[in-house]
Amino acid sequence: MIICFPDNTVLCNFASVSRLDILEDVLSGRGRWTEAVAYETGRSARYLPALDPPDMARWLGEPVEVDDTDAVERIRQGVFFGSPSDPLKHLGESQTLHVISTQVEFKGATWISDDKASLDLAELRGIPTMRTKDVMAVACVGFLVSKQEGFALLRQMAAKGRNLRLPANADELMR
Numbered sequence: 102m103i104i105c106f107p108d109n110t111v112l113c114n115f116a117s118v119s120r121l122d123i124l125e126d127v128l129s130g131r132g133r134w135t136e137a138v139a140y141e142t143g144r145s146a147r148y149l150p151a152l153d154p155p156d157m158a159r160w161l162g163e164p165v166e167v168d169d170t171d172a173v174e175r176i177r178q179g180v181f182f183g184s185p186s187d188p189l190k191h192l193g194e195s196q197t198l199h200v201i202s203t204q205v206e207f208k209g210a211t212w213i214s215d216d217k218a219s220l221d222l223a224e225l226r227g228i229p230t231m232r233t234k235d236v237m238a239v240a241c242v243g244f245l246v247s248k249q250e251g252f253a254l255l256r257q258m259a260a261k262g263r264n265l266r267l268p269a270n271a272d273e274l275m276r
Contacts (some may be wrong), residue, residue: 104210105131105231106197107161109141110264111213114233116151116273117261118254123240125160132161133207135196137189139164167196169203180222194219201228215265233258238274248274 106129113125125132134142139154139161146152158164167173173195177183181191194216201210201223211229213219213236223230231239237251246254252271259267268274 102131103208103229104133105213106133106135106138106201106207106210107213108144108197108216108219108234109138109193111154111233111236112138112142112157113145113149114215114258114263114265115236116145116149117263119128119151119258120254121151121157123245123254124236126245127236127239127243128160130160133210134161134164135193135200136164136166136195137196141189141193165196165200165204165207167200171200172203173199176222181218191219198223198226198228202226233263234268234274241275248272 107124111124112121115121138150142157143153143154146154151161173192176199177191177195178185181195183195198219201207201212211231212219212223213231213260215232220230220232234255237255240246240253241248248271252268252274255265255267255274258265
């Protein structure tokens, strides 16, 4: 079973169109999150009420604890240029990439994000990646939504100011 770690941006994308159920169904019991992503999600819930951390813990599990804060800080500051004056910026990405890279039970896990820098780092480290549009394509293949509905939902996310890569049309979503 391949574990998948969605970041807060992906969670917010699906919450913005009230379709977290799609992400939950695609993950199908394989979703996990770190402490920082859970915390970010709690903060985002103020603006996107669909993000209910206790309910989400039901399908993402308890947040994965991270003990090596020094290693996480090296990633956060060294790779993502996070500032000591803003200690939460890029913390979720840094924790998740550290966990996937170092914890045996998460080796081979997939990082789901729309953050280009974190996707680039994951790919450099050999970590499989997906974007919101890839999750939607999987939902289409699994008949959770039609490709037209999936494409329309992605467009709605973008119209709500969400940052994600959009396919040109419904057919391109499936490529």
